[in-house]
Amino acid sequence: MATATSIQNASTAGSGMQARNLMRRIVGLPWRAVNWFGGSAERHWKNIAAAIIQVCANKSRSILTTLGIIIAVTSTITVVSFVQGFGSYVTDMLRGFGTNMVFVLPSSPGGMQGRMLGRVVMDIEDIKAVGSQCDKVRRISPMMFSNVTVEYGHEKVERVELQGATEQFQTIRNFYVDEGRFYGPIDVDNGAYVCALGREVLKELGADESIVGDYVYLDEHRFKVLGLLEKKGAVFGDSQDRLVLIPHSTGIKMFPFLSRFLPFVLEVTSEEDVEEATLQLTQVLRARHNIQPGQPNDFRILRQDELLRDFEQVQMVATSVLTGIVGISLIVGGVGIMNIMLVSVTERTREIGLRKSIGGRRRDILAQFLTEAVVLSTLGGIVGTVLGYSICYVASLHPSMVEVTVPVWVVAVALGFSAGVGVIFGIIPAFKAAILHPIDALRHE
């Protein structure tokens, strides 16, 4: 009994060892390739130094070989940085407006349903009703939009955006006067001819801050300039500072037909209540407009938080799609590297034979050629990074350009990927070199 067990033990131990040996054989070279990274650091450096010498010995060839990688990395960095640059500019701007802001504008649904609803109306009474009946609404203001010609002295600027709102505008839109003052509730009640000018308008009029207190003509109406709005900058070359702000009541006097087609903006008590506020105002407006259940709204609600979320999503998709497309060029670059490494292995067959004859193991040869491929592709990555950086830097110098900064992660990803491409496309040539028979290699002509 005891003998049987011991024999069995011995045999399982034996087969276990066999299995392990078999495993080692199967896993063999690739495992060693991985293991190599845990190997002697000194030989590592030797390999890298030798690879750099090799790369420098064939300068023009190396440059041409890595061109694919260089282009791939340059475009990755540039494209991603641009998308990120514009993206963060827009999100910052949207954030600046406050995420608890809601726009409501009259709008007829398309098709049959729209026609059945009849005329779309949104007037000051609707706005007042929303303001008084919805407890989640903190502030509310009509937002009247039009275009006017601004005249000051002999200067004349056409097609300036005119916005009409209550004195609440500043707080709701987070857009303040930083010179002079804003109009007050009395101006709004009286429909006073007073205005606040955007900085871009001021510039185009060729005026300076002394304009405050003076008069301008808006479509032939004489307005007193009470203040100047702070500078907001431009989005995609479209200046946000090219506007004139007046009380909406005054605007309606200038453009009476707008009184029945009045969008409005409101500020919800808090970000979490945006949903609730939207429901409340929908109820109020539907009731006031006599919309039957099942019929669509005759207004549209634009929520700042949704806008922001949508935009961030678009930005993310754009980034990944562009990165993916550009990533394909990395593969092309990798094939270039593989090609040149295969040539290199053939050219240096005798060297490989010699190295083997003086004690170089397969893994040493593998490491040598793999290092060379990785050094080549990483150098391409570094050159590409520098080029990408330069392009972004130069682009940022342009005045109407948003600031394009290269995110650190892009550099890390670009360099990581180019090194990875070196490993993936270098492994086949390196393998080819490693398994050469020493004698065959030494006899190679």
Next chain:
Amino acid sequence: MIASSTKPGDALIELVDLEKIYRVGTELVHALRGVSVSIRENEYVAIMGPSGSGKSTMMNILGCLDVPTAGKYMLRGRDVSTLSQSRLARIRGRQIGFVFQTFELLPRTTALKNVELPLMYAQVSRKKQRAMTALQRVGLEDRATHRPNQLSGGQKQRVAIARALAQTPDIILADEPTGNLDSKTGEEIMAIFDSLHSEGQTIIIVTHEEEIAARCRRVIRLHDGRIATDNIVSRPKPATQYATVTAQ
């Protein structure tokens, strides 16, 4: 280290019925047809024979660059024919010093770096120092920073010998080391081998030249893959030299 007894097991190299068959297409080429030979420490052997008789084939097997088709190769009492690739590489790196007819130095690499190469693979310490010592041994310490294209043929072969010596190998194997050199330069190379032998080094040289073979202590002639003659050239050495070898 190794007792100088005559028992075959104590030989440094022991070849038993060694055969090597190459397959070229469907044809089989018998390069070695049963070679048995025993070589002891500090022997100085010349291998001769007509072209195609299997000299290089035998050297490659001795140098663990190739494995025999049949037969046994014992190196220091260890059967080498069953070892794995990486074990063989290790033996090539530590116990064998190969010298080639065509030098096989790495271009664009200094003499010193060329000599350091086997030391790098063997991962030993003080590489530079050892490599320098080896270069001094062949009288080329003042050419350490020269590249192969700045050296003469004889100097290149001396660098190659230094590279073979760097790891203090058990055997030096030289396959027609003077084949690419004029006779005067060949003479210089042989002088180096002579002095290495007198210091206790085991050396095996393949050559076509009788005057080179004449400097060795033993001449093995191959013919068509078999040993035709195996003569000890009796030239007794002073006993003190044997004493230094055994003391090592």
